[in-house]
Amino acid sequence: MGILYNQVADRIQALIREGVYREGDRLPGVRVLSRQFGVSVSTILQAHQTLEARGYLQARERSGYFVRRPARELPEPNMPRHRSRPVPVSAREMTLDLCADEQKRMVPLATAIPHPDFLPLRQIQQSTLWAARRGLETLDYAFPGKLEFRRQVAQRMAAIGVPVSPDEVLATNGAQEAIILALRAVTQPGDIVAVESPSFPGILQALEVVGLRVIEIPTHPSEGLSLEGLQVALEQWPLKACVVVTNHSNPMGARMPDARKRQLVSMLAAAGVPLIEDDIYGDLYYAGERPRPAKAFDQADNVIYCSSFSKTVSPGLRLGWMIPGRYMAGARQHKYFVNLATSTIPQLAVAHFLEQGGYDRYLRAARQHYRDASERLRAAVARAFPEGTAVSRPQGGFVLWVQLPDGVSGTEVFQRARAENINVAPGRMFSTTDKFENCLRLNAGNPWTATIENAVTRLGTLVQALAGR
Amino acid sequence: MGILYNQVADRIQALIREGVYREGDRLPGVRVLSRQFGVSVSTILQAHQTLEARGYLQARERSGYFVRRPARELPEPNMPRHRSRPVPVSAREMTLDLCADEQKRMVPLATAIPHPDFLPLRQIQQSTLWAARRGLETLDYAFPGKLEFRRQVAQRMAAIGVPVSPDEVLATNGAQEAIILALRAVTQPGDIVAVESPSFPGILQALEVVGLRVIEIPTHPSEGLSLEGLQVALEQWPLKACVVVTNHSNPMGARMPDARKRQLVSMLAAAGVPLIEDDIYGDLYYAGERPRPAKAFDQADNVIYCSSFSKTVSPGLRLGWMIPGRYMAGARQHKYFVNLATSTIPQLAVAHFLEQGGYDRYLRAARQHYRDASERLRAAVARAFPEGTAVSRPQGGFVLWVQLPDGVSGTEVFQRARAENINVAPGRMFSTTDKFENCLRLNAGNPWTATIENAVTRLGTLVQALAGR
Structure with missing residues (x-):
């Protein structure tokens, strides 16, 4: 069931990417699409919601769904090309800090902890x-x-x-x-x-x-x-x-x-x-x-x-x-x-x-959640972050790896964001030798809220300011 | 409540130790003792059961309670007098073996794990x-x-x-x-x-x-x-x-x-x-x-x-x-x-x-259980083990430390006992350098059953055989 509407969403998304539908176009009505794809109206509505999540559609009240091509498709981060030497691992304290109790009140884009809404509580x-x-x-x-x-x-x-x-x-x-x-x-x-x-x-x-x-x-x-x-x-x-x-x-x-x-x-x-x-x-x-x-x-x-x-x-x-x-x-x-x-x-x-x-049934729903959530976060990053940003295209899980424009320090973004109560994971945490200084990891495993959306916009502004220096 | 019958038991035990009542004497009837100690009949009965647990009384059907002075009061183990040098700790596998699943079918005198009967399950x-x-x-x-x-x-x-x-x-x-x-x-x-x-x-x-x-x-x-x-x-x-x-x-x-x-x-x-x-x-x-x-x-x-x-x-x-x-x-x-x-x-x-x-109330009962259980096990060891045995007098917890007669190997007792499905902890486990070879640790944290009693008797016989070589 989750699979069908997803297939429809993928096909509509392909039409958008191929330019069949362009930025600002109004999508055909749900009944038309229902006949066109040979699926129920409710499946079309689910596909629309999915594409909205991914940033490809925007609902306008009483007018239907309009194509909003994500600002641009960001490239994938580079593959690091370093050659390392063995080093002892020590004093990795920053992670601890990220997960401490007091952090739980911040906008939670730092940790890779699933949101309770996506867990099988009952x-x-x-x-x-x-x-x-x-x-x-x-x-x-x-x-x-x-x-x-x-x-x-x-x-x-x-x-x-x-x-x-x-x-x-x-x-x-x-x-x-x-x-x-x-x-x-x-x-x-x-x-x-x-x-x-x-x-x-x-x-x-x-x-x-x-x-x-x-x-x-x-x-x-x-x-x-x-x-x-x-x-x-x-x-x-x-x-x-x-x-x-x-x-x-x-x-x-x-x-x-x-x-x-x-x-x-x-x-x-x-x-x-x-x-x-x-x-x-x-x-x-x-x-x-x-x-x-x-x-x-x-x-x-x-x-x-x-x-x-x-x-x-x-x-x-x-x-x-x-x-x-x-x-x-x-x-x-x-x-x-x-x-x-x-x-x-x-x-x-x-x-x-x-x-x-019940575990497999739950997993089907959770996979869909995380897929939508990470697509949506990728779209938001693409809209908010400046030229020169790259972002991972995960095939599962719920984290995104963001490579910032040259010369922008993820640690500085991390510090400035914390001052505004937004928690992200700076790239240097992911190496023993301060590689990935210009990266961030973002947690996509949250329900999409205005708070999260605003936080991503704000991060983009912070990065833009640092890139412009 | 648990305290009163225990005080009575202590006082009767003192009378036995001081020779006021001797081996084989019949204790006065419960009503007499009730008046004598100024406590209820049921308190006297509880005190009797406690003393039976400790090995000082034996109930004979229709005849009352008879004094059974424990075979003898065993001495405490020696204080070790060794002087050690620092050694690395490694390869301590025997303990693991003691707690493995397959051991759970043996008579459980080895581990220091409380018996479920003594835990606040409800x-x-x-x-x-x-x-x-x-x-x-x-x-x-x-x-x-x-x-x-x-x-x-x-x-x-x-x-x-x-x-x-x-x-x-x-x-x-x-x-x-x-x-x-x-x-x-x-x-x-x-x-x-x-x-x-x-x-x-x-x-x-x-x-x-x-x-x-x-x-x-x-x-x-x-x-x-x-x-x-x-x-x-x-x-x-x-x-x-x-x-x-x-x-x-x-x-x-x-x-x-x-x-x-x-x-x-x-x-x-x-x-x-x-x-x-x-x-x-x-x-x-x-x-x-x-x-x-x-x-x-x-x-x-x-x-x-x-x-x-x-x-x-x-x-x-x-x-x-x-x-x-x-x-x-x-x-x-x-x-x-x-x-x-x-x-x-x-x-x-x-x-x-x-x-x-409810925790403190539970603890009061548990303390009494463990006290009785360790007294009973000490009495059984005193009856079954040969001259030259010493046993600890714990003031809490539920393990006994038994020092065997000179020359008797606890490891050998451990091995022979296992062959008979009785699990004990050999003394060498309690040191890195095979000190305490002539010791055993016994778990007193079990309800007293014929199986446990027979196992202790059997251990005594094994030790006796090894001591006689």
Whole structure:
């Protein structure tokens, strides 16, 4: 159902891009379009709303829908071309600041936390009530994870091309802990680990916790980690692991095509370097089929798969999982050492929710939300930001990566925006060495409101002022 | 109420110890004793049951209660007299093995996990249902902890002599995580940290996670850490922290008297070495007042207080807290880096339970349970184990430390017992350097059943056989 109106919206959008409808044109009436596309009037109305969200249409009261071609289609950010040397990871405090309590009152464009409106509140509440009533069972340590939870996870893993038994699943406090356990299982302090660049700050923090050195590999804004860059690093340095967000990476939104995933997996297996895969955004794809994780191409048992329900069910649960493969013994032991087990009730609740079967239905709606929200934010950025701005075209998830015109400092934008109660993530957070100084990450995972729209306009003005200096 | 029958039991026990009643004597009838002690018949009956639990009385059907003086009063274990050198902590796998799923089918004398019968199941279930109904609030990251939870914790801290504001409380995944965060806040990998000897294995694991070296300080079975031993270590080594379970330590059950706590705090403050205090058993004292933590004597803001609800509400919640004092910034940052936040629903549930006021009532009953259970287990050990055995006299908590006759290996007892489906904790787990080879730790936190009684008898026979070789 969500799929049909979306297809119609895509076709109308193509007509606009091709110039069949131009800026200011009034779109044919809904009844005409309904006949033209062979769909119901209500589907046309949904398609209109979608295109309005994406910035291609504007409703005028009593007059119908008018084409508003987004100011311009912004280019994608450049692929960084740097060549890095390993450096220790330390003192990454800015992220902490971004998520502190006092920030919660600002316009929330900084963090990659899903808005409660896009989460399955009713379902997870009912499942938590069910879990709480389990009584005795809730009191026990759930190490290495409640069987019901691990069984449901195993079913989902099988559906994305990774058939595992429940015994191969380890429950964790979110994907962040899973990545740390994976790093502990395959590295020693001081070892060198390759990551994407720009990189999710949590991964840099995980490296800091384990005492590792990082080498940053350039990442293409839509195809992901540069395999050529990785090859050079493998030849130059004794890498002990490589951490990659394979699907809809944060902050770029890149998705590695299957062919590149295969190549990544075989390159690393040949080099004897374990791949730690973070697939936390995998379920939030915008179109087509659920992309496979690299783990699905892992013949050599060299990929440690990590994920979480923090982006799709509830961040407050703190519930993730990992498939450590042959590194299970090490990962299990470290899990036990750091906090014995993951809280029992969240595991029972999520297992119940998954078993009830509402999860996929919820995901369909959430994917549509995030797709619309990120299109809308891209359109708003295109209208508000000056010439020289580039913006990512994510294929899933809910963050945008904005490259500012030459010479504009994202850190300065960040500071000036905070003075006006607008919270954004400055590009330097996404690297250990202050690369991406002229970038910002924006969170698209909010319902669209005048407050958000005004904040984006205001950001554009700030950038314009800085660009004009 | 629980207090009165306990006082009566203590007085009858004193009469038995003093020889007023001797082995085999029939105790006066309940009505006589009721008049004698000026209490109700039902109080006398409760006192009888308590003394039966402690091994001082035996009920014979239709004949009344007969004195069964425990075979003998076993001596306390020796205070270890070793002098240690710092060693790295590594490869502590045996503990993991003890708690693995497959162990749950064995007679559970190994782990220090409270039995569900002694936990407030109904209350925590109702509070969890209440928490689940909070809806939106449950979805959010609770960093650095839900305010309601931190406020309730602050109230309890004030009641034990540590007045703090909710802002000074950090929610953690149990005390284990709190200890790790504390260690991270005050040490660098490779640093030397002093611990008790024998030591709670979780503390040794925490040191391993952070990459520290340990120096073991002899611990007196009832008075706790040797301050003289600590003084020597402070003079000899550049200690960066000292970790102590100040009240009812695991495995010895020792409680540092207030005067020694004061001395410990001032010694460490003078030396500029932070004290990391684990007070997880503090609420489970057997008699008198709730012992104060060392933190109550901390004038110099040099004590990091750690605790948890795992022994008193539910291990499955994985909910603890810490008062890091001036180390808050470091502890907060590390918490954020390792897993962002502690699960929200357990925090809301415990806050609700504490606010309802049933917690202290529950604790009164639990303390009585554990006191009876440990007395009963001590009596059973005294009957079953051979000459040369010594056993701790804990003042709280629910573990016993058993020192076997010279030359008997606790590891061998552990292995033979496992072959018979009885799970105990061998003494070597409680040290990095295989000290305490002739010791066992037994979990007294189970309801008394024929299975447990037979297991203890069987353990005695195994020890006897090994002692006779």
